[in-house]
Amino acid sequence: MLLTRASEYALLSLALIGESGEPKDVDTLSKQLDISKSFLAKILQNLAKRGILISYKGAKGGFALNKRFDEISIMEVIEAAEGKSPSVFECSPARECCPSDRAGSCIIWPFLNRLQNKIDGFLENLTLKDILDT
Template identity: 55%
Template sequence: MLLTKASEYALLSLIYISRQNKSQDVDHMSSELNIPKSFLAKILQTLAKDGLLISFKGAKGGFTLAKSPKEYTLKEIINSVEKKEISVFDCSGGICPNNKEENCFLMPVLVKLQNKVDDFLESITLASIIEDNGKK
């Protein structure tokens, strides 16, 4: 699965919000991050709906983190915005789309690859991205 601009923008937004001392509004963030306002608003609402952000309505409204940056994993952020589990290949979840699991020599390797990708994405936190640019 290719990660979309939504994932990139979600990460940039969460990094930006985490570095501020107060809630951030969509207008300001859109301008600062050079992200189309309507697209950013949709991303932030999705993150809020999934409990990754807290949204405040009104003139002084905006968004803040729902938890500490060290509690966010790259995997949960991407899954929230993409609205599906990250999958390297169609069959890397252990289910063959052609129902030929018993005759497939490749699927066990792809499942192992998927597990490694999942573990890696779970090991990267928002805090680690901010602190050391995600270096592992």
């Protein structure tokens, strides 16, 4: 599992919020993206908890970017949306994730771990600006 709908919706929401230049409310965003309001609200709250968005309450409330596009890494968006770091395979981050009978003898774990590290580095260096400028 690398990316789920939560990550996709987080990225799309951030793009719309950033383009507007002013706070956007969950109702408006959910209609624009044609997705569940409650699911989107949870995602946006997680982005706010991580400092990617600022939440404003009240009639003119909503969510606004707390950082510029070039300061928001795709890794931090995924981690906020998913609630965990992305993993190519369950065992790629650490051998302890392997079943106990194979943890010490898995011959492909070093490869999986190197692959995971390369993907992590790529996502940490890729910014929202990078994907929106393409």
